[in-house]
Amino acid sequence: xxxxxxxxFNGLVNGSFYALLALGLAVIFGMLGVVNFAHxxxxxxxxxxxxxxxxxxxxxxxxxxxxxxxxLGVVGMLLERLLVRRLVALDPLYNFLLTFGLTLIFxxxxxxxxxxxxxxxxxxxxxxxxxxxxxxxxxxYQVFVLVFSVLxxxxxxxxxxxxxxxxxxxAATERPELTRAMGIDVGRWISPVFGFxxxxxxxxxxxxxxxxxxxxxxxxxxxxxxxxxxxxxxLGSIFGSVAAGFLIGMLQALGNVYVPGLATTSxxxxxxxxxxxxxxxxxxREETAV
Amino acid sequence: MxxxxxxxxxxxxxxxxxxxxxxxxxxxxxxxxxxxxPVAMDIVAWALFAVALDLLLGFTGLLSFGHAAxxxxxxxxxxxxxxxxxxxxxxxxLGGSVVAMVLAVxxxxxxxxxxxxxxxxxxxxxxxxxxxxxxxxxGVTGGExxxxxxxxxxxxxxxxxxxxxxxxxxxxxxxxxLIAWRVVHSPFxxxxxxxxxxxxxSRSLGFPVDRYKVMIFVISAGLSGLAGGLYxxxxxxxxxxxxxxxxxxxxxIMTVLGGIGTLWGSVIGAAVIVQVEDYVATSGIxxxxxxxxxxxxxxxxxxxxxxxxxxxxxxxxxxxxLRRRRSVPDAEPHLSGTTAPAVEQEPAVAPKS
Numbered sequence: 001x002x003x004x005x006x007x008x009f010n011g012l013v014n015g016s017f018y019a020l021l022a023l024g025l026a027v028i029f030g031m032l033g034v035v036n037f038a039h040x041x042x043x044x045x046x047x048x049x050x051x052x053x054x055x056x057x058x059x060x061x062x063x064x065x066x067x068x069x070x071x072l073g074v075v076g077m078l079l080e081r082l083l084v085r086r087l088v089a090l091d092p093l094y095n096f097l098l099t100f101g102l103t104l105i106f107x108x109x110x111x112x113x114x115x116x117x118x119x120x121x122x123x124x125x126x127x128x129x130x131x132x133x134x135x136x137x138x139x140x141y142q143v144f145v146l147v148f149s150v151l152x153x154x155x156x157x158x159x160x161x162x163x164x165x166x167x168x169x170x171a172a173t174e175r176p177e178l179t180r181a182m183g184i185d186v187g188r189w190i191s192p193v194f195g196f197x198x199x200x201x202x203x204x205x206x207x208x209x210x211x212x213x214x215x216x217x218x219x220x221x222x223x224x225x226x227x228x229x230x231x232x233x234x235l236g237s238i239f240g241s242v243a244a245g246f247l248i249g250m251l252q253a254l255g256n257v258y259v260p261g262l263a264t265t266s267x268x269x270x271x272x273x274x275x276x277x278x279x280x281x282x283x284x285r286e287e288t289a290v
Numbered sequence: 291m292x293x294x295x296x297x298x299x300x301x302x303x304x305x306x307x308x309x310x311x312x313x314x315x316x317x318x319x320x321x322x323x324x325x326x327x328p329v330a331m332d333i334v335a336w337a338l339f340a341v342a343l344d345l346l347l348g349f350t351g352l353l354s355f356g357h358a359a360x361x362x363x364x365x366x367x368x369x370x371x372x373x374x375x376x377x378x379x380x381x382x383x384l385g386g387s388v389v390a391m392v393l394a395v396x397x398x399x400x401x402x403x404x405x406x407x408x409x410x411x412x413x414x415x416x417x418x419x420x421x422x423x424x425x426x427x428x429g430v431t432g433g434e435x436x437x438x439x440x441x442x443x444x445x446x447x448x449x450x451x452x453x454x455x456x457x458x459x460x461x462x463x464x465x466x467x468l469i470a471w472r473v474v475h476s477p478f479x480x481x482x483x484x485x486x487x488x489x490x491x492s493r494s495l496g497f498p499v500d501r502y503k504v505m506i507f508v509i510s511a512g513l514s515g516l517a518g519g520l521y522x523x524x525x526x527x528x529x530x531x532x533x534x535x536x537x538x539x540x541x542x543i544m545t546v547l548g549g550i551g552t553l554w555g556s557v558i559g560a561a562v563i564v565q566v567e568d569y570v571a572t573s574g575i576x577x578x579x580x581x582x583x584x585x586x587x588x589x590x591x592x593x594x595x596x597x598x599x600x601x602x603x604x605x606x607x608x609x610x611x612l613r614r615r616r617s618v619p620d621a622e623p624h625l626s627g628t629t630a631p632a633v634e635q636e637p638a639v640a641p642k643s
Binding site for chain 2: 035083086087090091092093094096097098100101102103104105107108109111112220221224225227228230231235261264265267268271272275276279
């Protein structure tokens with residue numbers, strides 16, 4: 001029993017990365033209709049940001065956790081202004097291809113500088129041991145990651161659900177034309193929302209650095225899993241993306257216990273089932289034509 | 291010069307078409323005299339792969355970002371057949387193509403339930419699943435080491451010299467290109483274009499849109515498999531790289547660079563990308579203090595540049611210039627049939643490998 005709990009816990013921790021990445025993808029997609037392939041690359045850049053700050057300037061994990069997402073968020077806004085915006089009026093596939101190309105560039109630049117060998121990043125001082133939560137001892141850092149991502153998800157939810165800005169973003173995400181027709185200037189929120197989505201990816205990257213080794217390819221395979229997550233959850237739905245993220249983390253972990261051979265493929269099997277049963281995703285709306 | 295030649299082609303006289311086909315074949319035959327023969331074989335294999343993708347992307351408006359699954363599974367299958375049975379290599383390549391088509395059926399049936407960007411994500415995800423399976427199933431695929439020592443058997447002929455193997459492999463690719471050309475110029479191909487332009491209207495005219503999409507997906511996968519099998523036999527090995535998502539991306543950029551929906555443009559795109567990557571891998575490029583050793587950065591830059599500045603691609607640009615001279619209106623190329631009419635033209639030239 002406690003074994004099962006342990007696996008479920010690990011699944012939730014992994015799921016929290018999926019959730020944060022899927023959340024960022026969903027708000028960007030909703031606002032711009034762009035699927036950002038470079039989301040995984042920004043996750044990787046977040047981890048590298050923390051790694052470089054620590055090794056070059058001795059900056060601690062806690063400061064990196066604040067600074068790196070902010071800096072990469074600004075990079076994201078510039079990216080939106082300079083490149084993404086030029087293609088928004090065209091078929092969304094062009095921006096998919098653009099961000100794919102950027103992913104290759106980011107990955108190769110870091111590989112040329114740091115090599116493809118994974119680099120270790122030490123766990124922050126206060127979080128090295130384990131925490132006794134009654135049932136058994138949990139690794140402290142993992143507990144922190146889980147709590148922190150749940151807080152960020154809830155925070156993002158509060159921001160979206162309880163503030164005026166959030167109301168505009170939600171409206172623009174789910175019914176862009178109607179929002180415009182209501183006289184709301186959707187355009188001025190596009191850059192900040194893009195930056196916000198990128199900052200979330202960078203934040204999960206910083207969080208991942210002490211748990212997984214830092215390497216140029218760490219975001220690449222992850223982002224494809226997250227694509228499956230958002231197909232399952234329904235990309236148009238912000239809640240759906242987060243819920244599917246945690247759900248799939250759990251599914252993978254429990255799948256690992258019961259059918260170890262299927263651990264990596266379970267997500268894709270679930271995606272196939274969802275496509276058959278509810279093509280628009282578990283929490284998604286039916287698409288209107290194309 | 292090129293512009294003039296193509297202008298005459300677009301003018302349609304049969305004589306010019308025949309000359310163009312002959313010219314293309316001559317270029318294909320002469321290629322290994324000018325280019326290092328293994329690279330020439332790579333160009334031919336990737337050209338067929340890119341043309342196969344264009345059947346989906348250009349002529350049906352579906353972006354598959356998971357075609358590495360078919361290229362790679364065929365590479366493994368062809369390799370396994372060649373190693374285990376010692377049959378002539380064209381049989382192994384054909385076997386690879388069949389396996390790719392079988393694999394494509396369930397993926398296509400699921401993927402066509404979504405359109406546009408979702409189609410790209412779903413195909414990408416399923417291809418990644420194939421990658422994971424290939425990685426785990428190391429008894430067959432060799433896992434990280436790949437499948438090594440694939441023989442080039444053809445009735446006891448010695449094909450170990452890549453120069454001779456090129457001429458043994460070329461006919462297979464040409465047959466593949468011919469099939470692609472036939473598909474585009476058949477009533478079936480016209481229905482595909484109609485589906486790209488307006489799925490709803492095609493459906494209301496009584497065409498089973500999803501079934502057409504599945505059929506072209508499977509055909510495209512079969513041709514990709516032909517290309518992948520040929521590639522594996524040519525190199526003598528098949529690795530995980532073949533099923534990895536970067537391979538799917540590489541073939542997409544070849545098609546976009548050549549010109550979406552132009553069929554033969556993909557051949558040019560493949561030739562350019564293969565040679566650039568070969569150049570970077572063998573010589574390296576130095577830009578200031580930065581030494582570029584891997585192909586990823588260059589491919590990425592080409593990707594970004596083409597998408598931002600050169601969306602018509604090579605072939606599409608030439609066609610556009612010709613049409614403007616003759617003041618025939620045309621529009622930006624597009625992907626999934628939502629906007630203006632595409633640069634849809636009659637491809638009139640032979641495979642220019």
